[in-house]
Amino acid sequence: MEISYAKRSTKNEIWQLAWPSIIEQSLIMMVGLVSTMFVGRLGNAAIAAVGAINSLIFFFQAVFAGLSTGSTVIVARLIGEKDHENARLAVMQSLIMCIFIFIMLTVLGYIFAVPLIHLFFGRISADVFRYALLYYRIVLIGLPFVIIDLVIGGALRGAGDTRTPMYITAIVNIISLLFNLLLVFGVKINGTYIVPAYGVKGTAIAVTIARIIGGFLQLYILYFAKRVINLSIKDRIRIDFKMMSRIVRVGLPASLEQLVMQGGFLVVQIMVATMGTVAMAVYQIGMNANSIAFMPIFGFTLAATSLVGRSLGAKEYDAAENYARQTTRIAVKVIAVIGVCMFIFARQLAALYSTDPVVIHMGSVVIRIFAVIEPMLAIMNVISGSLRAGGDILYIVLTAFAGLWTFRVLVGFILGKILGMGVYGIWIGICFDFVVRSCMYWFRFRAGKWKYIKV
Template identity: 35%
Template sequence: MDTASVIGIQSNDRKQLRKNVISIAWPAVTELILVSLVGAVDMIMVGRLGAAAITSIGLVNQPIFLIMAVFQALNIGGIAVVSRAIGSKNYEEANSATRHLIIVTAVLSVILVTPAILLAEDIYKFMGADSQVIATGLNYFRIALFGIIIQNLALSIAAILMGCGDTRTPMMINVASNIVNVIMNYLLIFGKFGLPTLGVTGAGLATFLARLLAFTILISILCKGRGEIKLYLKDWLKWDSKVLNKVIRIGIPSAMEQFVLRTGNLIFVRVVAGLGTVIYAAHQVSLSILSLSFTSGMAFGMAASTLIGQSLGAEKRNLAEEYGKEVRYLGSIVSTAIGVLFFIFSKEIVSLFSNDPEVIKNASFVLKMIAFIQPFQSSQLIYAGALRGAGDTKWPLYSTMAGIWGIRITLAFILVKVMGLGLRGAWLGICIDQIIRYFILFGRFKTGKWKYIKV
């Protein structure tokens, strides 16, 4: 999208506001839906291998997300700095932020992933996996960890493009890589066309190959140049601590937020894993479906980050606020429609992931619970994205601390361990967590103080 069209309109031009939001959001929505669908297809294929196979993937997702948390935080800082720089037409700073983000991501990825690969089996044991689950998923886990390095770099480049307002390029690249992922899943999990039958390991290898393809295309785009952003070989040794400090300063609260979120989820997963392999398989199926519902909120949140960041960079504070309101309105419409579909077709949706009657029974009930919180979930993701785009990354941290540690984990222990409500009790904690986070972030957005944050 042309930056000038984003920041050069009046805040009362509702039609143009909506057009800009949709232009930024629809590629991001499409991309995230595709990513979630591929994850769902992975789970559907792996689900045919049994509950142990589902559990072997589900248990290691949280450790992987924990490792990736620091890079997600860096990307948030990168988006904020780049979008503001683009809005103020400071293209030199935008390019410097891009270069620094990629270098730091590459170095930190290697540092953090290497020990995790060496301790893969111990991590499985810490997560409460039994010997069958470990034997099933250990190779998958190691491949997935190695793939994090490639994935982090790809996500960093995608974040930079989003900060420029270009959500279409990441979408198109993800379409290509996801098609490769699905095809390779089918070939390697089940051993088609003369290829070896690798089971869960095949799913990991297919995902790695797809991520490698996405990274290769993305880095080649930046080297050729996209708009005012281009990577020059001669500039790689140039180090600007001022720009890097901006990215890190904005990213630190987000890193803490991700740390709180992921460590909280690790504890939450251990509570649910104690309910048995079949129940945890139902939980993992529910999470896979939940990730589909996250897509609209996350995509509209990305749109809010970009549009608000560019508007504030151009000193258009009222326009930034109007964008926040418009994005939340459109996101609520989409999320409500998703909730209705989840409630009506809960059993049919869950049946796609597993043919185990106990898994279907438990997960379909959870899906009805998920349906009710869709507007709250979407809105809190959008408000969080809006605040991050303004550089106000502390309040998403506060909301996550209150929701995850104050509500989700506390209720999980009480409802699961004390009251014996099982999986339903655990998910009730998740639902209340989403609602609490919504009210905290909505309250912060209403104050308008985020419009005066200095980056």
């Protein structure tokens, strides 16, 4: 007789699912840290350009992040229902939808590269614009493979397999790091370059090569490795509108959520761009500090989404709520420790990204502002992941709009631009956003209606 989810060791299950994703995010963070350090050594214009274009790329990824969420939630539900055949069908339909969307997005994104950068970052300096255009045109090539990675990785996590995405991420990030080491500053032997120094172009090439390899690895795992979810090259490719509709019902609100969020991030990035190159560099340091905090939270959020989704699929509603509460408690404790360390070592952390004393000082202040509210970031992400598993994504969209655009964008604009607080005002607005949304999600979670939504 199968042991009920509610009777298992909850904490052990959470850690078993969370630790591979935490390691995965740690690898991403470490490689991102090293890459940003390399770019930072090329000057403030370089780090500002790379940060701006990454914001734009993340905005493009929002649509596919929604499909990934839809795939994760639906697969988790189907696995909970013991319906492996339809779980495989869900993965196939997600990939079919991705193929059509990413071809259109990549082609249009390349054709309108210059107008897009002018539209979003028109006031940036000539040096920043030159670096931004160069970086954008190269990394756009790798975008389809990022999308493949998102969708297949999301399906595997929904099925409870967080280790395979971790292994792939490890390989991808090691490749990215090695190519960054080779291409950004070049390789010299006896005073002669055997590998040229490509600067910003080098880091763009490194990231793109790694992403392409990651996409192919995910496809190989899906079709040729024995995992919880697998497809076969012998499978007839078929379109199932009913399954697509089910994925879209979850994925579309998730895409809207990401569009709302990434749109807000992009608007904030544009505001910061009007404050000058130093402000852009400081903002990028703050965003990298955010990624350090997000490292463990990502793992716990995925664990909550998978465990809650499978419990709801098995109609074990009390177990679903217990998983969410336990995961939140663990995440808050872990992130509080990280927050204390970031507050104490804020200056040393900022110095990793820049050699400019002004940027280091301002960056350390921003890191300390962020470190204070990190426990709220844990609550916001883990509880929202639980609500997504329950299908309560429309509420998350509405609260993301209210919290992010009212506080991060509007309050940030008032403090940063109107009251003249600059990038400090922007980060205070970001902190308000985290606090408000975490409270909104917690109250919604406690109401309990999310457990009974049909997806």
